[in-house]
């Protein structure tokens with residue numbers, strides 16, 4: 001009887017330990033972030049045009065109000081943070097007005113080309129993460145941004161008078177600084193790699209054979225802020241994006257080794273193997289898949 005009670009106590013203590021170890025996984029903070037109202041960005045573009053007149057390029061810039069929002073997860077729960085993951089983020093630039101002078105000749109002067117880009121925006125296509133330096137600086141490498149907008153091109157003696165959609169995805173570095181103070185997270189000192197855009201030749205008017213932009217964004221005055229608080233990941237959310245979906249299944253599948261296999265298979269690290277063992281018996285098998293299905297069905 002005494003032994004049985006001790007066994008129960010040991011069992012409860014073990015359960016508590018498992019709970020605490022499991023709970024540690026969830027000890028991150030999350031923040032909805034949005035731009036401060038006076039955030040401004042300078043968008044500069046170099047345009048290259050090839051027409052019957054030849055090829056030429058020019059650049060111009062415009063400073064516009066920038067707005068945006070996103071969701072950031074930081075580890076550990078309180079500053080100083082050592083790791084940051086951005087689940088999603090966008091920056092919208094409103095209407096950008098650019099005026100280019102092309103094919104400048106003595107006496108005749110330049111051909112004027114006006115470009116208005118409406119609803120220019122950059123939206124991340126998938127979560128990205130990096131370690132946070134002691135001063136808060138972050139460099140996210142190889143971030144995929146989807147650029148959207150509608151460009152209206154006018155000028156060049158009527159050779160160009162067309163509108164077309166900017167709709168392309170660029171991969172580049174995205175850097176900044178993530179700091180926390182008194183419950184607020186600040187993401188500032190932002191910089192991105194330039195966005196290149198090449199118009200589809202079939203979209204171009206007669207007489208224009210090529211049209212390309214390189215858009216540089218000065219984001220020094222774009223500041224995101226938000227309140228951070230401890231975040232609870234749903235069960236089965238192996239990639240910690242607050243959803244249980246296909247990526248989680250792929251991670252689970254990579255760790256699936258069958259009953260009584262206690263060594264992570266190739267392509268699954270020890271931490272993920274432990275996370276995929278939902279039944280907490282040391283393996284990742286059909287029993288764990290049953291749990292995963294339940295989690296997936298109960299997800300949004």
Ligand SMILES: [Ca+2]
Nearest residue numbers: 237239241243
């Ligand atoms: Ca997930």
Ligand SMILES: [Ca+2]
Nearest residue numbers: 277279281283
């Ligand atoms: Ca298991």
